[in-house]
Amino acid sequence: MQENKLILSEKTSRKITPDMVGLFFEDINFAADGGLYAELIENRSFEAVKSKGESHNYVLKEDNLYAWNSIDGKDENLEISFNEPVSQNNPHYLRFTAEKDGEGFANKAYDGISLKKGAKYKLSFYAREVKYPEGKLIASIVKDGKTFAKAEIAFNNGKNPPKEWMDTIHVVCDTHEWQKYEAVLKAEADVQGAKFQIQLSKAGSVEFDLISLMPEDAVAGIFRKDLFDALKDLHPAFLRFPGGCIVEGTSIMRRYQWKNTVGALKDRKIMTNLWALQGGNTIAEWEMQDCHYMQSYGIGFYEYFLLCELLSSKKRACKPLPILNIGVACQFRSYEVVPVDSEEFQQYVQDALDLIEFANGAVSTKWGKLRAEMGHPESFNLEMIGIGNEQWESGAVDLAPRYLAFEKAIHEKYPEIKTIGTAGPFIKNEMHAQAWDFYHKQGKSNKKIAFAVDEHYYVAPQWLYDNVALYDDYPRDIAVFAGEYAAHDDNLSNSIEGAVAEAAMMTGMERNGDVVKLASYAPLFNRIGHSQWTPDMIWFDADKVVLTPTYYVQKMFSDYSGVEALELNGQEKVLRENKLYISAVKAADGKKIVKIANAGDEAQTLALFDEKNNALKCSAEIASLAAKSGKAKKVVPTDAVDTSAGNKVLKGSIMSNLEVCQKRAPEEAAFKTEKISLSGAVSIPAKAFVVISF
Numbered sequence: 001m002q003e004n005k006l007i008l009s010e011k012t013s014r015k016i017t018p019d020m021v022g023l024f025f026e027d028i029n030f031a032a033d034g035g036l037y038a039e040l041i042e043n044r045s046f047e048a049v050k051s052k053g054e055s056h057n058y059v060l061k062e063d064n065l066y067a068w069n070s071i072d073g074k075d076e077n078l079e080i081s082f083n084e085p086v087s088q089n090n091p092h093y094l095r096f097t098a099e100k101d102g103e104g105f106a107n108k109a110y111d112g113i114s115l116k117k118g119a120k121y122k123l124s125f126y127a128r129e130v131k132y133p134e135g136k137l138i139a140s141i142v143k144d145g146k147t148f149a150k151a152e153i154a155f156n157n158g159k160n161p162p163k164e165w166m167d168t169i170h171v172v173c174d175t176h177e178w179q180k181y182e183a184v185l186k187a188e189a190d191v192q193g194a195k196f197q198i199q200l201s202k203a204g205s206v207e208f209d210l211i212s213l214m215p216e217d218a219v220a221g222i223f224r225k226d227l228f229d230a231l232k233d234l235h236p237a238f239l240r241f242p243g244g245c246i247v248e249g250t251s252i253m254r255r256y257q258w259k260n261t262v263g264a265l266k267d268r269k270i271m272t273n274l275w276a277l278q279g280g281n282t283i284a285e286w287e288m289q290d291c292h293y294m295q296s297y298g299i300g301f302y303e304y305f306l307l308c309e310l311l312s313s314k315k316r317a318c319k320p321l322p323i324l325n326i327g328v329a330c331q332f333r334s335y336e337v338v339p340v341d342s343e344e345f346q347q348y349v350q351d352a353l354d355l356i357e358f359a360n361g362a363v364s365t366k367w368g369k370l371r372a373e374m375g376h377p378e379s380f381n382l383e384m385i386g387i388g389n390e391q392w393e394s395g396a397v398d399l400a401p402r403y404l405a406f407e408k409a410i411h412e413k414y415p416e417i418k419t420i421g422t423a424g425p426f427i428k429n430e431m432h433a434q435a436w437d438f439y440h441k442q443g444k445s446n447k448k449i450a451f452a453v454d455e456h457y458y459v460a461p462q463w464l465y466d467n468v469a470l471y472d473d474y475p476r477d478i479a480v481f482a483g484e485y486a487a488h489d490d491n492l493s494n495s496i497e498g499a500v501a502e503a504a505m506m507t508g509m510e511r512n513g514d515v516v517k518l519a520s521y522a523p524l525f526n527r528i529g530h531s532q533w534t535p536d537m538i539w540f541d542a543d544k545v546v547l548t549p550t551y552y553v554q555k556m557f558s559d560y561s562g563v564e565a566l567e568l569n570g571q572e573k574v575l576r577e578n579k580l581y582i583s584a585v586k587a588a589d590g591k592k593i594v595k596i597a598n599a600g601d602e603a604q605t606l607a608l609f610d611e612k613n614n615a616l617k618c619s620a621e622i623a624s625l626a627a628k629s630g631k632a633k634k635v636v637p638t639d640a641v642d643t644s645a646g647n648k649v650l651k652g653s654i655m656s657n658l659e660v661c662q663k664r665a666p667e668e669a670a671f672k673t674e675k676i677s678l679s680g681a682v683s684i685p686a687k688a689f690v691v692i693s694f
Contacts, residue, residue, distance in 0.1 A: 001683070002578055002604040006571055006594070009611055012564035012586060016513020019237035019316055021558040024484060024520035025304070026244030027295055028275045029536060030527035034110045036227050037298045038218035040121070041196060042067040042110050044211050045266075046080060046092040048294060051276035052287045055250050055333035058277050064092045066292045071106045071197050078105055086126050086178050086209045089260075089269040093209035095130060096200070104138070104199030107211070111529065112193030113141055114543035115148055120216040123151060123183045125198075126266075128207040133157055135202030139183060143194040149185035155206070178209070184216070192543060210266055220310060222303055226545050227525070230538055232311055234551075235558050238319040239311065240386065240483060240520050241304045246295075247323050247389045248330035250274050252338060255325050258355055261300025262370060268297040279333065280532030281492060282660045290530055302371065305359060305380040320359070321420070321518075323386035324352050326402040332425070335396040340405060349409045356382060356414050384418045385410065386483075390456060392424035392431040400438055411448050418451035420481055427457040428467075443477050452479035452517055461487045461501035465599055468504050468581050469573075471512035480515055484522035486535060486550070494535040494666035496627045496687050499549030503625075503689040504581035504597040506557055511565050511572070511583045521554055534664040549669040552625045553689055560593045560623065560691045562586055580604060580684070587693070594692045598684040607681040608692075615680030620694035622676050626685045628668040 025031065033039065048066035052059045064080040077099065082091035096105050115121070123139050132155060140150040156179055196213055200206060214221060219228045242256055249255035260269045276293035278284060299307075304320065311318040327338035327348045338345045354367050359382035361368030371377070387406045391399045399422075407419050423435040435453065442449040457463075464487055471480060485505070487498035502521070509516040526536035528546075537554065539546040562585025572582050579600040585593050598604055608616040684690050 002600070002602060003607065004575055004578055004580055004604060005607045005609065006575070006582065006584075007609045007611065007613065008584060008592060008594070008616070009567040009569065011567040013567045014512070014514040014565045016510060016562055016565050016585065017517050018561040018563050018588060019319075020509065020513055020516060020519050020561070021234070021236065021554060022238035022240065022318070022321070022518060022520045023231065023234070023236040023524060024240040024244070024522045025524050026242065026246055026522070027273060028244065028246070028280070028523050028532050029525055030110070030290070030293070030530045031523070031525035032299045033294060033296050034530065035525050035527055035540065036223055037296070038214050038222065038224040039296070039298055040109050040113050040213040040215070041107050041211050043107075043292070043294070044296070045090045045209060045270060046094050047090050047270040048292050049272045051272055051291050051293070053277060054286075055274070055277045055279040055330070058250070060272060063292060065094075067108050068094070068105055069108075071104050071199070074099070074103070077103070081207070087266045089267045093207055095205065095207045097130075097205040098200040098203050101135075101202050102199050103203075104197050106195045106197035109194075109196050111542055112143075113196060113213075114192045115141060115187035115190060115194065117187050117189050119187050121149065121185045121187070122214045122216055123185055123212070124180060125211040126178045126180050126209045127155070128178045129155070129157055130205035130207055132200065132202070132204035132206050135200055135204060137181070137206070138199040138201055139185065140197055140199070141185060141187070141191070141194045142197060143191055148189055148191045148194060149187045151183040151185050152201075153181055153183050185213070220306060222299065223307065223310070227538070227540060228310070230545055230547060230551070232313070234555055235313055235315045236311055236318050237316050237558075238321045238384070238518060238520070239304065239308050240321045240323060242301075243323065244389060244484075244522075245279070245330050245332070246274050247325050248328060249325075250277065250333050251329050252327075252336050255329065257325075257351070258301045258322070259351065261297040262302050262358070262374065265298065268300060270297065271295045274330070275532040282531045282534060290532070301355070301358070302374050302376070305382075306376065309380070319384065320380060320382055321384045321386060322355060322382075323389050324348075324355070324406070326388040326391065326406060328388070328391055328397055328402070331391060331394065331397060337397055340398060340401045345405070349406055352385065352387075352406055352410060353413055356385070356410070356417060382417070384420060384451065386420040386422070386454060388422040389454075390425040391422050393434055399435070404442070407449060415448070419448070421450040421453045423453050423455050425456050427455050439478055440475065450478050452481040454481045454483040456484040456522075457482075458484070458486050458488050461489055461497050464501040464505040465579075465581070468508040468576065471508055471516055474512065474515050476515050479517040482509065482516060482519040484520070486521055488535065491664055492534045493664040494539075494548035494550055496549050496625075496667050496669060498535060499553045499625065499669070500597050500599055500687050500689050502550060503553045503556075503595070504599060506553070507581050507583035507595055507597060510557070510562070510585060510595070511568075513562075513565060521550060528661050529658050531660045531664070534660065535666075539666055546666055548666040549625060552669060552671040556595070556623050556625065556689065556691050560587070560595070560693055562593055563588050566592065578604065580606065591693050595689070596684050596692075597689045598686060600686055602686050604684050605681050606684060608678070609680075616678055616694070617680060618678050618694050620676050620678040620692055621673060622682065622693075623671075623673040623691040624685070624688060625669055625671050625690075626688035628670045
């Protein structure tokens with residue numbers, strides 16, 4: 001066993017932020033709809049669109065009945081209409097005609113609904129009578145002919161007596177208006193893969209829209225509880241949202257517009273999802289499995305701000321960090337831009353100012369009033385805002401004047417807001433260097449030019465090991481935001497190897513915590529069987545959550561944060577020669593914390609000494625992450641993985657999403673914390689990450 005030595009100084013080298021570790025959320029891999037957004041009904045407003053093609057060459061086709069069908073096989077009894085809808089922003093709705101008593105329609109609900117016995121689920125929908133003078137509506141959750149939850153809803157027939165003058169000419173006029181209905185379904189037993197259905201107890205015709213089924217335990221009535229709890233347990237310092245490439249869109253028209261995501265749910269204009277098309281790292285097909293992937297905006301900008309509040313704790317506040325479109329469609333997918341000197345571009349800038357007003361403005365302001373009407377009269381305390389996502393200077397995109405226009409307008413009206421720049425999609429290349437050169441030069445005359453610059457890198461584990469010292473020599477005039485990063489092994493899987501490499505890189509970030517102010521792994525979520533991109537921090541399906549090795553690395557850095565880096569005097573360089581990557585910090589409570597990533601194939605010992613070369617002997621807490629079954633890879637059991645066959649590597653570039661999950665399933669990790677009596681040395685298993693606090 002390799003033996004190593006570390007002398008811990010009482011001297012500190014740099015002040016660091018204890019708020020470095022945060023979250024990045026983008027609606028990819030069904031992260032929002034079908035994920036964190038607790039809604040169980042798919043295509044609830046009948047606005048589905050089928051997306052086919054490549055990100056720069058695609059066809060969009062309305063497919064309003066996607067996810068819906070007649071339970072009696074009479075799909076001709078389901079019709080889509082848009083005459084006097086609930087909302088003009090989402091004009092389509094369903095007209096259902098039951099030819100016989102008890103006929104109805106069903107929703108497949110993503111991969112099927114999972115119920116827990118005794119749990120309650122809140123149903124709501126809009127309905128309007130066409131011809132249904134008597135009868136009830138019956139909502140239920142069914143599978144294989146068995147009913148697991150049921151509610152009967154009295155239907156309010158909207159018939160009014162005709163006026164007298166109409167009687168003379170034998171005309172009968174009925175007044176049929178949309179009305180909202182609500183009910184609660186209680187699960188009688190556990191079930192997975194069930195369908196939701198509505199039946200008419202009598203023959204007749206009724207129109208429906210915005211059909212919703214939410215678990216009663218959804219946090220704030222919005223967020224799926226088990227996924228929310230996984231985020232809460234990370235104690236994130238910030239949340240970067242809503243993307244990512246989604247901010248930019250495949251075209252200017254299909255970009256993310258925050259104003260479309262606030263206000264009443266019925267009025268939030270549903271949008272296709274960029275990730276319904278090619279462009280991820282999992283599938284290359286003209287028509288993808290999830291070609292109906294949509295954004296309902298059930299989680300919109302109000303909910304993102306609210307989520308930050310809910311994720312805040314006594315340990316630290318979770319600060320919102322929205323990212324703005326700067327008049328550029330995704331540069332990977334389009335050359336489309338809005339000219340900087342145009343009136344249209346000025347609207348983008350105004351949208352940024354309006355967003356700050358929505359987040360922080362008094363209730364007497366236009367957008368502050370809307371926030372209050374939505375239920376939050378208090379300010380959301382927005383401090384930071386990101387200007388652009390992954391843009392770079394090119395023949396098509398003039399990044400510098402765009403950034404300057406936003407920065408000037410924001411700081412003229414809101415000088416307290418910290419603006420964050422972008423340095424493109426890659427690191428250590430010409431476009432990255434050019435971006436940094438711009439910010440540094442501008443910063444000489446404008447100290448507020450950028451609080452931080454957003455860097456992205458999806459790289460092999462070895463790259464992270466090789467670049468642990470990346471930030472040692474960065475200038476300190478402008479901070480770094482590692483806004484998207486991840487280790488990508490050969491299989492693009494969530495492996496122990498990748499997580500240990502990420503931990504190694506994060507020791508370098510922490511040692512340079514005076515310049516690396518923010519860091520967020522990406523992407524956050526992956527619904528099993530619906531991948532557009534791997535690896536991801538948290539995998540899940542309809543009823544379970546899989547926490548990956550990467551998740552535990554993030555948790556360890558968050559739980560054991562420091563406020564000052566301890567002077568290492570070059571010892572970290574010596575230890576790197578033995579594939580040990582370390583940081584040592586002083587916590588706010590005065591404790592010392594040492595983090596060690598062992599990239600080696602053998603266990604190693606690290607002997608700890610004080611400045612007087614005395615072996616450290618004291619009570620300590622140790623947290624450790626390692627492979628669950630030694631060196632052999634063992635994948636987490638999921639519905640997509642045959643664990644008896646191991647982690648089978650599949651050939652070919654075109655795979656179904658289930659095959660993707662089989663190949664790239666997370667490796668099982670052993671994570672534990674325990675109290676120990678430190679006797680001068682600790683053992684670091686092979687391919688492991690260990691934190692010692694004393």
